[in-house]
Amino acid sequence: MSPSRTLPSAAQRSRSLRLLGSGVAGTLATLVLLSGCGAVPASSEGEDQVANPPVAAAEAEPIEEDSAGHTSTGSEDSEDSADSAPATSAEAEPAETTSDPAAEKTTPEPAEPQSFSGTGAEVVILEPLGEDFFFATVTHDGSRNVALWSVDENGQDLDLMVNQIGTYEGQVALNFREDPAAIRVEADGNWTIDLVPLSDAPRWDGESAYEGTGDSIVLVGDVADGLTPVTLTHDGERNFAIWAWGESYPDLIVNDIGAYDGTTLLPDGSVALQVSADGNWSIAKN
Template structure:
């Protein structure tokens, strides 16, 4: 069955004003005509049209929202899962994160332990190095102390004794310079020879008859290999370091008796004259030793009194005498 299309046009061509009633004629259903039918107001069809449009719009929106919800439901994945499942997944992720954090903390602890171990090893190595340094320093101090002790305490000079003729083999004196005090108790010839390594006599240190006591040089001009003694009685030879000899500084006169060794280092400076005396009956001989060789400045027999020059640079005087002798600056 065909339907007439709905037209939103109101009656009277869309004129909303009421129809005009001719003047002088009361409108139908006017007051005073009880039989007259009241006029029917025009239908308000346009309101229905607006209402229908609103309903259609609402339905369209509902369909659109429903479609979007379906699309979101099909593609949302994790967002569309139930709350309990989401909670479980979140809890799992939290547990995994905590485990990872614990593992990282453990790794950090292991790293810290390794660092502590390295620090302990380094400290141990430092302690060992310090101990080694301390040992080295102690050894060095001991060596220094031993060396200083050796320098402070010179090698003990040897001493020899015997009776009659004999030969004494000597050790290498090294840097030590010795003189010797020689004594003899006898009535015959007494001689002391200094011998080189070839067995040759190189110096006659003592040559006298009878008893004797005096000082003589041993290695002023070389390193002897032996001493040869000719005697008829007991004898003794005692070595001394040269630094132990008596010293004359040139201020006052110096006096001694018999064969003597005297240090005079610093007395002779340039042209230096000295007065010498001797009270005896035998030879009076004076040698002035410098750095390399001796100078013979006096060679007399018996008593002597005289003036001579002391060579510049003289360090030691070697005197041969049988009586008292003296020396003073002239």
């Protein structure tokens, strides 16, 4: 089940984050060129204009008189014959309609989850992600730095998805803002990358506190309605940051180092939380 609100559509991702989409889920006008308006060109000078021939006046029919002194004309006979003749009219036949399969709209197939694994530095090429939103579950068992960059079709870095020392396991946003064509990996150990549809992410309903560990993606559709104070905690030693993704933003609602315990506002219309943490963390409505 996807949240009621959606992130922006794929056409809007390069501007700012479509949950789903959304929402995704959310939305471009198409200009239609009109041709053949049916205007009749004016005749050029010097051309002969053909006038419609005048309608000839009907000649008067002779008046006949019978023995009783009554008069009649030939038009009466024609009227009688016209009345006696059955009226005929061409009935319009219904126009046959033919369906054009090429013109029919089809629902795009959802993108399939993708999985990759390797050792050390490598570049993985992604299959097109279409209109769906994905996050990545990443693991690494090395002892030195592991870093992942999303890369566009021109080979330019888009986002630094992961940057940690040693072993790592976490969930990170993939195409919330832009569609990457590849992921560039720097590592000294074995690693895995699993792309997961955003609709399959864990969900917080706002009823009780939600607890997580490390980097996480959490759906929060319908939790924030107007002013929504939330209390956040973190017991790690390094950076603790949370971005609230919605239809036209992400909002950085907390950004601190080490242990944290504080209250802030969850933006109205938030769809998903992107959490960066190295310890245990929690979020609860006040």
